[in-house]
Amino acid sequence: GPEPVSTAPAGESLAGPLNVWLKNVSPRNRSALTLWPAWCRAAALPVEGRIPMPADCWSGMPDREAWEKWAAASGELAKALRASSEALVLGVPYGDVVGDEAWKAKGLLALPGTAPGESAFPYLKAVRAIAAYSVIEMQRLGAAGKFDEAFTVGLDGLRMLRQAAEQRTLLEKTVTLELFCSALEAHRCFMADQIDRMPLAALQNAALKGYPYVKQGDRDRLARLELPEGDRLVIEERLSTVFKPDGTADPMLFAERLGAMQAKDAPLTRFGAAAMWVTVAPMHGSLEASKQRLTDAYDDWWRRWRMRFYDPMIDVPSDFSRMNPVRYAAVGLLAGDLQRAFALRIRAIAELNGTAVAAGLCGFRIDNGKQWPRDIGQIFPLYAVKKMDMDPYSRQYAALQYREVGDKPQAIDTPWGQVEASGAFIWSLGGDHEDGSFAKHDPPDGFGDLVMWPPPRQLAQKAGLIK
Numbered sequence: 001g002p003e004p005v006s007t008a009p010a011g012e013s014l015a016g017p018l019n020v021w022l023k024n025v026s027p028r029n030r031s032a033l034t035l036w037p038a039w040c041r042a043a044a045l046p047v048e049g050r051i052p053m054p055a056d057c058w059s060g061m062p063d064r065e066a067w068e069k070w071a072a073a074s075g076e077l078a079k080a081l082r083a084s085s086e087a088l089v090l091g092v093p094y095g096d097v098v099g100d101e102a103w104k105a106k107g108l109l110a111l112p113g114t115a116p117g118e119s120a121f122p123y124l125k126a127v128r129a130i131a132a133y134s135v136i137e138m139q140r141l142g143a144a145g146k147f148d149e150a151f152t153v154g155l156d157g158l159r160m161l162r163q164a165a166e167q168r169t170l171l172e173k174t175v176t177l178e179l180f181c182s183a184l185e186a187h188r189c190f191m192a193d194q195i196d197r198m199p200l201a202a203l204q205n206a207a208l209k210g211y212p213y214v215k216q217g218d219r220d221r222l223a224r225l226e227l228p229e230g231d232r233l234v235i236e237e238r239l240s241t242v243f244k245p246d247g248t249a250d251p252m253l254f255a256e257r258l259g260a261m262q263a264k265d266a267p268l269t270r271f272g273a274a275a276m277w278v279t280v281a282p283m284h285g286s287l288e289a290s291k292q293r294l295t296d297a298y299d300d301w302w303r304r305w306r307m308r309f310y311d312p313m314i315d316v317p318s319d320f321s322r323m324n325p326v327r328y329a330a331v332g333l334l335a336g337d338l339q340r341a342f343a344l345r346i347r348a349i350a351e352l353n354g355t356a357v358a359a360g361l362c363g364f365r366i367d368n369g370k371q372w373p374r375d376i377g378q379i380f381p382l383y384a385v386k387k388m389d390m391d392p393y394s395r396q397y398a399a400l401q402y403r404e405v406g407d408k409p410q411a412i413d414t415p416w417g418q419v420e421a422s423g424a425f426i427w428s429l430g431g432d433h434e435d436g437s438f439a440k441h442d443p444p445d446g447f448g449d450l451v452m453w454p455p456p457r458q459l460a461q462k463a464g465l466i467k
Contacts, residue, residue, distance in 0.1 A: 014113060014237055015095025018230050021168060022091055030091030031084035031163050032108070032123075038080035039126050040102045046070040051128040054135040054157075054183035058461055059193075071136040078137060081130070081156035088215075090164040092123050094230070112169055112234045116261075124175055127164050131157055131179045135186045142194050147202035154190070155210045158183055162215045165348075168230030170341055177344040184351040189458040191362050203363040204383060211356035212385045225345055227305040227338070232298050235334045236291055242330060243287040249330070251281035258333055277329075285327045293319075293328045294335060301338050309346060310395045343431075347450075349392040350428045354452030357400055357426055360384020361453060365424075372424035376402035393429040393450075400452065401427045401435060412451060413440045416460035426453040 027033055045051070046066035061067070092110045103109070107122035114120050134157020141150035161183060164176040191198065242253040259274035285293070300319035307313060325332060357376070363383035364373050373379055376399070380386040389399045402425065409420040427438040431446040440448030441456040460466050 018094035029088040031087035032090050034084040035080050038076045042074050054131050055185040057135045078153045085156045085159045089166040151206045170228040173228045177348050181351045184355045188455040192458040200366045207359035207384045247287040249281040249284040251278045254281040280329050346392045353388045356388035358453040372404045391428045414456040416465040419459035421454045427451045
């Protein structure tokens, strides 16, 4: 859904309630307190503008040499990632409450409600850059044969993203979980690139002690990730800016503010959007009723978030989907559907599990004269942790799919074109919950699988399909 925007800054009125969650987190459990000072001292980014997604960091990327030089010169970031790897959250406070001027100068702030999209969370630029750094540094160290250090910095980067995913708004959660999934894909590509050079001990360490414990104390694979609760507070404040003092909708403010939000992605529709909101205002529910609908929708989402993924109750229409689209149009526009968070949580679990099992698969191959196992069960418990072999897209909570095909090349359709591979395959059923025998990897319509091994992106890079 569209991110809410507002002309009013997120004042102290919001900072207080939004920061309640941090009050119970001790300073040593907030990684930002260690990472931000290191980030302030780090060299300027080699290329201004767009920071590449972790999976787009590879030997053939644009400006690779400059990025690698920057990573090599930023050793302090690796130290800070290591020092904060046991923290539970990134812990960026909301509002202009940061006392440190250097942090402010670097934009290490979260100001929900002050601007559209990521502009309200300028600290995410640092999160993106540190995620890219950890992958480039992992690749650089691996190329130099330093595999223990390579996996350490790679895993610490994943932990940082997992900590950041505990922030309180939907936008922060979606950005950090997308980075997390992308970084895990980069890890699998790294293993595929280095499979004949990696020592068994480094791989076993990553597969047995690294990937299964990306979040300390999280015994059940990311399940404790919280639903983004901060948005509800931001939306309540937003709603109160478009109603009259008597609690009825103000047609002028509806047109001006909600029309601008709706038209943000398509400026040409601005006048149409404004006119639509003028028409909706007289039929719209009161401020009180709108806030109640919002609370009901969040309560319902909370219950669903805590259920098992395929609980029959999940298929019952949600409070949000049942809401009258005209009477509560403002709530619908501002809340955006939290389905995105639900979908990304499942994807993140699949990517993490697939990476952990792929690491175990590589360990088995190294230890068994370059032979792949006939049966995936052969990799447990020596090379991988059995509990990671779970496909969150399986309605039966079954294991990931595995097949060893020998030397016969198999075709896989990928977003970059068709690739071929032989040997061993690990895949998840993906969003359609159906087994497509890894014929299609991650298609835009969702009717296909998520191929975890061999990583299709790395096959496409080798085939020259990714420039």
